[in-house]
Amino acid sequence: MDSVLTLFYENREFIFLIIVSIFLGIEVISNVPAVLHTPLMSGANAIHGVVIIGSIIIMLEAEPDNYFALILGFLAVVLGTLNVVGGFVVTNRMLEMFKKKDKK
Amino acid sequence: MTELLQNSILEICYLIASVTFILGLKMLSSPDKARKGNLMAAYGMGLAILATILFKEELSSDKMLNYGLILGGLVVGTVIGMRMALKVKMTAMPQMVSFFNGMGGACAAVISIVEFDHISHTGSFEMGMLIVIILGLIIGAVSFAGSIIAYGKLEGKIGDRAFPGGQIINIALLIAILGLGVYMAMMDAPTPMYLYIVLGLSLLYGILFVMPIGGADMPVVISLLNSFTGVAAAFGGFLYGNQAMLTGGILVGSAGTILTVLMCTAMNRSLTNVIIGSFGGSAAGGKDGEQGTIKEITATDAAILLAYANKVSVVPGYGLAVAQAQHTVHNLEKLLEDKGVDFNYAVHPVAGRMPGHMNVLLAEADVPYPKLQEMEDANGDMASTDVVLVIGANDVVNPAAENDPSSPIYGMPIIKALDAKNVIVMKRSMGKGYAGIENELFFHDKNRMLFGDAKDSLEKLIAEVKNL
Numbered sequence: 085m086d087s088v089l090t091l092f093y094e095n096r097e098f099i100f101l102i103i104v105s106i107f108l109g110i111e112v113i114s115n116v117p118a119v120l121h122t123p124l125m126s127g128a129n130a131i132h133g134v135v136i137i138g139s140i141i142i143m144l145e146a147e148p149d150n151y152f153a154l155i156l157g158f159l160a161v162v163l164g165t166l167n168v169v170g171g172f173v174v175t176n177r178m179l180e181m182f183k184k185k186d187k188k
Numbered sequence: 189m190t191e192l193l194q195n196s197i198l199e200i201c202y203l204i205a206s207v208t209f210i211l212g213l214k215m216l217s218s219p220d221k222a223r224k225g226n227l228m229a230a231y232g233m234g235l236a237i238l239a240t241i242l243f244k245e246e247l248s249s250d251k252m253l254n255y256g257l258i259l260g261g262l263v264v265g266t267v268i269g270m271r272m273a274l275k276v277k278m279t280a281m282p283q284m285v286s287f288f289n290g291m292g293g294a295c296a297a298v299i300s301i302v303e304f305d306h307i308s309h310t311g312s313f314e315m316g317m318l319i320v321i322i323l324g325l326i327i328g329a330v331s332f333a334g335s336i337i338a339y340g341k342l343e344g345k346i347g348d349r350a351f352p353g354g355q356i357i358n359i360a361l362l363i364a365i366l367g368l369g370v371y372m373a374m375m376d377a378p379t380p381m382y383l384y385i386v387l388g389l390s391l392l393y394g395i396l397f398v399m400p401i402g403g404a405d406m407p408v409v410i411s412l413l414n415s416f417t418g419v420a421a422a423f424g425g426f427l428y429g430n431q432a433m434l435t436g437g438i439l440v441g442s443a444g445t446i447l448t449v450l451m452c453t454a455m456n457r458s459l460t461n462v463i464i465g466s467f468g469g470s471a472a473g474g475k476d477g478e479q480g481t482i483k484e485i486t487a488t489d490a491a492i493l494l495a496y497a498n499k500v501s502v503v504p505g506y507g508l509a510v511a512q513a514q515h516t517v518h519n520l521e522k523l524l525e526d527k528g529v530d531f532n533y534a535v536h537p538v539a540g541r542m543p544g545h546m547n548v549l550l551a552e553a554d555v556p557y558p559k560l561q562e563m564e565d566a567n568g569d570m571a572s573t574d575v576v577l578v579i580g581a582n583d584v585v586n587p588a589a590e591n592d593p594s595s596p597i598y599g600m601p602i603i604k605a606l607d608a609k610n611v612i613v614m615k616r617s618m619g620k621g622y623a624g625i626e627n628e629l630f631f632h633d634k635n636r637m638l639f640g641d642a643k644d645s646l647e648k649l650i651a652e653v654k655n656l
Contacts, residue, residue: 091316098426098434105435109442112210116217119560121447121537122544126285127216127226128444129414131209132292134233134436135421138299140240141428143258145306148251153302158257160298165265166272167292168237172230173273174284175216179223181278181551 123178130171136164194243201239202432208232209436213443219557236432237262278552279509282542283342286335286410289417293331296420297387300325303427304383315373317427322369324423325383326390331416333394338410341398349399361393397463405462407542408451412459415444451538482618485636487645490612491652494520497574497610499530501566503603504546505539507580507615511642514553517579520650521555527653532559534566534576534603536584563603570607578605578613578629580642585613586627595625611635614645 092099116124139160146153208228215225241258245251269288276284300321307313307321340346368386372378401409422437424430452459485493494500502517521531533555539546547560561569570576578585585605588595605611611634618630629635638645 087315095316095426098429101431101434102422102438105438106442108210109213109439109444110446112214112439113217113443113446116447117219117562119535119544119547119562120217120219120222121451122281122285122542122548123222123226124213124216125411125414125444125447125542126281127222127229128213128418128440128447129285129289129292130226131212131229131233131436132414132418132421132440133288133295134205134209134236134433135292135295135299135417135424137236137240137430137433138421138424138428139261139295140237140258141244141430142299142302143254143261144240144245144251146254146302148253152305154254154257156298156302158261160295160302161258161261162265162268163291163295163298165262166269167288167295168230168233169266169269170273170284170288170291172226172233173270174276174281174288175226176223176230177273178278178281178548178551179226181548 123175126171126175126178130168130175133164133168133171136161136168139164194246198239198243199431201235201243202430205232205236205239205432206435208235209439213439277512278514278549279512280343281548282407282410282545283339285542286339286342286413289410289414290332290335290339292417293328293335293413293420296328296417296424297325297332297390298328299424299427300328301383301387304380308377308380311377313375313377318373318378319369320423320426322372322383322386324420324427325387326365326369327416327423328420329387329390330394330397331413331420333391334398334409334413334416335394337395337398338406338413342406346399348402354396354400358393358396361389361396365389365393401462407538407545408448408459408462410542411444411448411451412463415441415448418442418444482630483636485612485638487638487648488652490636490638491649491656493575493610493612494524494529494577494649495527495653495656497529499569499573500524500575500577501532501534501561501569501573501608503534503536503539503576503578503581503585503605504550505536505579505581505584506545507642509540509545509549509580511580511644513579513643513646514549514555516643516646516650518550518553518555520646520653521559523650523653532561532566534563534570535560536563536581536603539581539584563601567604567607570604573608575610575612576605576608578611578615579646580614580616582615582627583625585629586625587629587632588625588627597625605629606632606634609634612638614638614640614642616641 139157142153142157146157209232212225212229215221304321337346365386372382398409418437418440422434422441425433425437452462524531533550535546583597585603586597587606589597589600589602592598613630613635
């Protein structure tokens with residue numbers, strides 16, 4: 085019991101942040117028109133690519149002779165970059181087409 | 189640079205990044221600002237990545253290899269990601285999103301593996317830390333495996349396969365994964381073996397979870413897996429005490445969940461129903477069998493009907509995407525507009541394989557944005573429409589959703605094609621839609637069928653209209 089409470093207390097600020105972020109996420113997209121569902125999904129997909137920061141931290145913390153961490157960390161950086169770059173570029177491509185329409 | 193300054197700059201960069209994520213998502217919800225929003229979030233991401241590399245730790249000469257590998261990884265990922273994202277056809281966008289989502293999930297899972305290895309070496313097993321690592325691994329792995337299966341399915345490389353008793357196996361697997369995870373978290377010094385078993389089971393669960401789900405439900409599944417990856421990223425943020433990862437991940441997790449629910453609502457199905465029951469399987473009841481006779485129409489007659497109509501509305505569906513007929517339909521639109529026909533598109537929110545799929549597809553063919561009508565508006569105008577041209581859509585115009593309570597799609601909002609004066613359905617064959625049920629619209633008096641590939645049929649129609 086104590087360990088659970090300690091866990092809660094030590095991380096109370098994060099838990100607070102999580103709860104607020106959940107409501108923010110719901111609020112932010114609640115008025116999205118159906119036309120933008122796919123770009124929104126794609127954009128959100130790019131944003132969770134933020135996980136790449138974790139992979140960079142792994143690489144920064146890894147000892148230069150810890151090949152296990154280095155190899156997997158490198159793999160994680162590649163995967164994360166794919167998520168970020170691919171996600172944003174695909175979203176931009178979708179939205180570019182919407183923009184052309186507006187000008188006509 | 190002092191450590192305080194360095195850390196402050198890093199945290200300020202993360203703060204800015206978090207704000208750009210929030211504003212970016214917000215702007216993505218409005219058509220004029222969407223593109224700016226996406227770019228803004230991308231800049232924020234770039235800033236967060238750059239700041240992490242520069243300010244997270246003191247630059248030291250004995251870690252040059254690490255920095256080299258980070259830059260190498262960024263370059264490799266950027267080159268491959270750019271190539272894939274720029275090369276992919278607009279019709280293949282849904283599976284591309286799924287693929288990139290899978291990469292994010294895999295990234296989260298790998299992070300958990302390395303961190304577990306790290307704490308096994310230091311021997312400092314804390315329960316909180318372990319829970320975060322294990323959950324990050326499970327969710328990341330499920331998201332990765334599931335996304336890749338969804339990608340394969342939409343690419344047509346993997347078929348729908350429902351195993352007998354599949355649901356029971358899935359539930360048992362889920363219980364096993366969670367049970368093992370809890371057991372691991374309680375242990376004083378769990379060995380990596382447990383972690384790999386959890387990883388293996390999670391990957392298997394991801395595969396079995398998506399495998400039996402039919403094409404019509406893929407958008408929901410991709411959106412759900414998208415929010416999974418968001419949550420996995422947030423666990424990573426928890427692990428490192430990193431606010432940018434935490435806010436970004438949770439935002440996507442909650443926004444993705446809401447988006448998933450919105451999609452389910454549009455199909456009048458609950459999320460549990462999507463996950464547990466596979467659409468189009470044996471569960472699909474409803475009226476079956478012959479319901480009357482169908483009437484075919486020739487391209488010539490159809491062309492006459494269209495050319496002399498005052499108002500024509502196109503209901504696009506997945507068949508249009510498969511046939512790559514978006515440019516052809518746009519040509520028909522221009523031709524008929526020259527003849528004074530009022531032409532628009534009635535877009536069902538879940539037509540195609542992803543919500544908004546049809547909008548993206550038609551936008552690619554330069555169809556003006558105001559021509560795309562949302563379902564409610566389209567239904568309001570239906571009574572004054574002379575011809576509804578249904579191109580490769582099925583379930584979204586099935587009247588059973590309104591009048592047959594035993595139908596699996598009963599209650600789903602549909603485009604009320606029958607309110608119009610005439611309906612022409614363009615289809616390859618009498619095959620059923622993804623829900624696997626008959627469509628009584630096809631047998632209705634008002635309806636004529638024009639069989640053939642959507643693109644070929646449209647080209648014939650264009651030729652015939654020109655000949656008039």
